[in-house]
Amino acid sequence: MMAARRASKSKVSRREKQSPTQKKSSARSEAPAARTARAERILAELHRLYPDADCALRHDSALHLLVATILSAQCTDDRVNKVTPALFERYRTAADLADARPAELEDLIRSTGFYRNKARNLIGAGKVIREKFDGKVPDTMEDLLEVPGVARKTANVILGTWYKKNVGVVVDTHIGRLAHRLGLTWRSRDDKDAVRIEQDLMEVFPQSEWTFLGHALIWHGRKVCSARKPACDQCSLSELCPSAFKFKPAASKKAALPTAKRRSR
Numbered sequence: 654m655m656a657a658r659r660a661s662k663s664k665v666s667r668r669e670k671q672s673p674t675q676k677k678s679s680a681r682s683e684a685p686a687a688r689t690a691r692a693e694r695i696l697a698e699l700h701r702l703y704p705d706a707d708c709a710l711r712h713d714s715a716l717h718l719l720v721a722t723i724l725s726a727q728c729t730d731d732r733v734n735k736v737t738p739a740l741f742e743r744y745r746t747a748a749d750l751a752d753a754r755p756a757e758l759e760d761l762i763r764s765t766g767f768y769r770n771k772a773r774n775l776i777g778a779g780k781v782i783r784e785k786f787d788g789k790v791p792d793t794m795e796d797l798l799e800v801p802g803v804a805r806k807t808a809n810v811i812l813g814t815w816y817k818k819n820v821g822v823v824v825d826t827h828i829g830r831l832a833h834r835l836g837l838t839w840r841s842r843d844d845k846d847a848v849r850i851e852q853d854l855m856e857v858f859p860q861s862e863w864t865f866l867g868h869a870l871i872w873h874g875r876k877v878c879s880a881r882k883p884a885c886d887q888c889s890l891s892e893l894c895p896s897a898f899k900f901k902p903a904a905s906k907k908a909a910l911p912t913a914k915r916r917s918r
């Protein structure tokens with residue numbers, strides 16, 4: 654009896670943890686050949702919509718792209734672009750960053766949020782690039798992952814945008830969301846499961862397109878398929894999208910509060 658109750662409780666908690674995007678996803682049931690054919694058409698349309706899709710973070714060197722990408726965590730690209738001109742002027746090389754005074758650097762990047770942690774990573778990145786890579790931002794995934802503040806997403810940005818190497822697909826918040834809505838991921842748990850989303854996108858799109866795909870999906874997420882209000886009626890991907898016209902905004906926290914309170918009594 655106790656075991657049955659425990660099993661039923663765990664089923665409920667698993668159900669509660671499931672994200673709305675996961676529940677709606679039809680990607681798991683789609684045949685691989687049909688998915689690939691649909692992905693080809695999505696890619697063609699993205700090329701038509703965003704022929705010049707590129708990274709929105711302003712930069713003039715691999716190092717400055719790396720700095721801007723680290724700053725873009727939990728922050729908009731517009732905000733980062735406001736901060737970086739003065740920052741790039743002050744810190745031109747890895748050695749400049751390595752020798753930065755934390756308080757001065759923190760002041761310059763404060764408005765991007767999490768500025769203490771970001772400053773620590775930027776100084777650490779400057780040191781590792783100076784000492785281990787001769788002052789040059791490395792151009793392989795393996796080496797980039799040794800740089801403080803750099804995980805796979807940032808490494809993919811540097812490799813794809815600066816070095817023009819299609820090693821993986823950048824998965825940020827826009828791409829995670831769009832991969833789910835467009836049914837382009839079937840193994841991921843939710844739109845934050847970046848590792849599985851990247852694996853699925855790499856499987857369904859040709860390698861030569863990985864960098865473009867990342868940029869184009871980010872642009873589409875910003876311009877049309879926003880988190881809160883996707884404009885399906887203006888979206889030329891709607892015929893290829895299993896989520897078209899199905900989006901229901903999540904209940905606001907305010908509305909959910911009384912129920913939560915009742916449950917806790």
Ligand code: SF4
Pocket residue numbers: 834835877878879883884885886888889890891892894895896897898900
């Ligand atoms: S049809 Fe709607 S949900 Fe699908 S990609 Fe377009 S805007 Fe997003």
